[in-house]
Amino acid sequence: MTDPVRFELFSFWRTSETYRVRVAFNLKGVKPHEHNVNLDAGEQRSEAFLTINPMGAIPALIDHASGSSPTALTQSLAILEFLDETYPAPALLPVDAHGRARARSLAAMLAADTHPLITPRVKKYLTTAGQFDDAAWRAWQIHWFATGLQALEQRLATEPQTGTFCHGDVPTMADICLASIVVVMRVFKIEVAGIPTVHRIMAECERLEAFANADPRRQLGAPPG
Ligand SMILES: N[C@@H](CCC(=O)N[C@@H](CS)C(=O)NCC(=O)O)C(=O)O
Structure with a gap:
């Protein structure tokens, strides 16, 4: 340290x-x-x-x-x-340029195209100016989580570079982003259907202490239980 x-x-x-x-x-x-x-x-x-x-x-x-x-x-x-x-x-990125581009691309699908749509500032706007009630907000969250994760699933399940992790057999930035979405869905009790590869890779990530120790439920300020 x-x-x-x-x-x-x-x-x-x-x-x-x-x-x-x-x-x-x-x-x-x-x-x-x-x-x-x-x-x-x-x-x-x-x-x-x-x-x-x-x-x-x-x-x-x-x-x-x-x-x-x-x-x-x-x-x-x-x-x-x-x-x-x-x-x-x-390393958090693969050694070759194509691999790095793929890992960054998988990461950006979640970090740039999915999660920003469900942040507190978006919620604040939709539930005030947009007049969303709780049900509409929840439907919005589920829609964007599903859109991002199902697209990710399609790539992970069909592209040959997928291994134990999103890219090959060691965790990269792409796995960090995948896990970052799954942990937050758990906090909000949201489930997305049809993403077996995402769940398989999440289980691999959670075998590693680096991921397990970062779990939201283990952080200071997390509600008990
Ligand atoms: N693209 C930024 C997004 C940062 C971001 O939106 N963070 C959220 C975490 S929930 C936040 O602080 N939101 C505050 C808000 O929306 O009011 C990143 O990847 O760091």
């Missing part, structure tokens, strides 16, 4: 994006100091947090090795790439 004060991670127990960063830190054997940003209380929109990330979203990562007044790194995939460059082993 490196000096725990090098990295400060702004996080919340249940978020998909901070789960990704936690898994990457765990795989690299590095422990950041975590600051809780309570999304349920709207702390991401506080003046103090908006100076850290004007987007009002977590994760945000401060690296004290980058100078005396470091700028926070934001965007989970950018942070994953940063950690991979800073701590190359174990």
Whole structure:
């Protein structure tokens, strides 16, 4: 483990994006100091947090090795790439360019095209300006989780590069994103039909301590039970 004060991670127990960063830190054997940003209380929109990330979203990562007044790194995939460059082993991306592009593409299907549609800010807008009630919001969540995961399933089940994990037999950024969606669906008690390969790979991920220890239910602030 490196000096725990090098990295400060702004996080919340249940978020998909901070789960990704936690898994990457765990795989690299590095422990950041975590600051809780309570999304349920709207702390991401506080003046103090908006100076850290004007987007009002977590994760945000401060690296004290980058100078005396470091700028926070934001965007989970950018942070994953940063950690991979800073701590190359174990690698979060395949060694070949095509493999890297495929792993990034699988990751982006979930991190860019799926999860952003179900964030608290989208919920806030739809349930106010959009007049969604609870049932409409839940139907929206299920629709976008299913759209993303069923497309991912089709790729994983048919593309020859799929192995024990999304790409070959070691976990990559794609697995981190896959697992980040499944853990959050569990929090919201949402199930998607017809995704056996996704579930098979999730089970492989959860055999690894790096993933198991990042589980939302094991984080500070998670409700008991
Ligand atoms: N593309 C960003 C998304 C960040 C993001 O939306 N994080 C959510 C986690 S639930 C958040 O903080 N949302 C606050 C909000 O929507 O108000 C990433 O991958 O880091």
